[in-house]
Amino acid sequence: MPDKIERLGNSLIQHGTFNDRIYLMKLSCRDYPDVVKDLQNLAQRHGYSKIFAKVPESAGSLFRKNDYKVEARIPSFYDGAETGLFLGKFLQKNRQNSSDREIIRSVLKTAEEKAALADSPTLPEPMQWRICRPDDAEEMAEAYRHIFETYPFPIRDPAYLRETMADNVVYFAVECEGKIVSMASSEICKEDRYVEMTDFATLPEYRRNGLATFLLSVMEEEMRRQGLELSYTIARAISYGMNITFSRMGYQYSGTLLNNTNIAGRLESMNVWYKFL
Numbered sequence: 001m002p003d004k005i006e007r008l009g010n011s012l013i014q015h016g017t018f019n020d021r022i023y024l025m026k027l028s029c030r031d032y033p034d035v036v037k038d039l040q041n042l043a044q045r046h047g048y049s050k051i052f053a054k055v056p057e058s059a060g061s062l063f064r065k066n067d068y069k070v071e072a073r074i075p076s077f078y079d080g081a082e083t084g085l086f087l088g089k090f091l092q093k094n095r096q097n098s099s100d101r102e103i104i105r106s107v108l109k110t111a112e113e114k115a116a117l118a119d120s121p122t123l124p125e126p127m128q129w130r131i132c133r134p135d136d137a138e139e140m141a142e143a144y145r146h147i148f149e150t151y152p153f154p155i156r157d158p159a160y161l162r163e164t165m166a167d168n169v170v171y172f173a174v175e176c177e178g179k180i181v182s183m184a185s186s187e188i189c190k191e192d193r194y195v196e197m198t199d200f201a202t203l204p205e206y207r208r209n210g211l212a213t214f215l216l217s218v219m220e221e222e223m224r225r226q227g228l229e230l231s232y233t234i235a236r237a238i239s240y241g242m243n244i245t246f247s248r249m250g251y252q253y254s255g256t257l258l259n260n261t262n263i264a265g266r267l268e269s270m271n272v273w274y275k276f277l
Contacts (some may be wrong), residue, residue: 002154019262021067024053025130049092058084066175072255072272080190111243121214137161149265182211194230195223212245232274246273
């Protein structure tokens with residue numbers, strides 16, 4: 001059962017037992033400062049073990065006074081001016097324990113050693129890329145189900161894919177002989193002129209072709225065309241491939257969200273990377 005996306009006052013949150021957390025996705029200034037207490041009450045009512053909040057730096061001091069820790073930060077995140085903070089509050093001690101710390105360090109070291117791609121990424125023949133359409137949703141969902149045992153958002157549901165396409169998400173795909181073999185999405189915040197690059201997935205038999213890097217390059221080009229100024233991602237911290245992809249494309253590492261996301265069958269830590277477009 002996927003976590004619910006709903007309003008808490010005027011703010012947008014995701015919460016549920018699947019990720020065992022609340023995610024404050026978009027804070028409304030009309031809810032500040034009461035939102036801190038409201039999040040705590042909701043978490044206690046459901047017994048969640050973490051609250052994860054994405055907020056402007058100007059709101060951060062109150063969260064930090066209430067035991068939130070800054071896990072990552074992105075400069076000029078809001079409207080090209082204000083730093084964005086990614087905050088975590090752990091409500092159960094075992095949520096702070098991670099057996100992946102060594103591999104996370106190794107992944108980051110490797111990614112940073114491979115920074116800066118020398119040449120523009122290209123697509124192997126006979127593959128081609130395009131922007132996805134609503135009638136692709138069934139095929140896309142089936143591919144996501146094949147690739148991910150679990151995922152923090154319901155991308156394995158074609159109805160969700162169609163709904164988000166109609167809202168603020170652009171999905172990109174690589175095709176081979178008419179079959180979608182690799183995908184990713186750009187989740188756009190026009191108000192603050194940033195975009196989250198997310199939902200990267202490639203069918204196992206088509207990996208090692210640099211498809212994620214190629215998709216990221218065309219996604220950036222399209223987002224620049226739409227007037228967006230900053231791109232970021234929240235990538236699996238134990239994934240060498242995705243962290244290397246973002247590092248090679250000029251993204252800066254800005255922090256790790258500990259035990260944050262239910263993906264690929266378990267709770268995992270996530271790395272935040274960003275780049276000015």
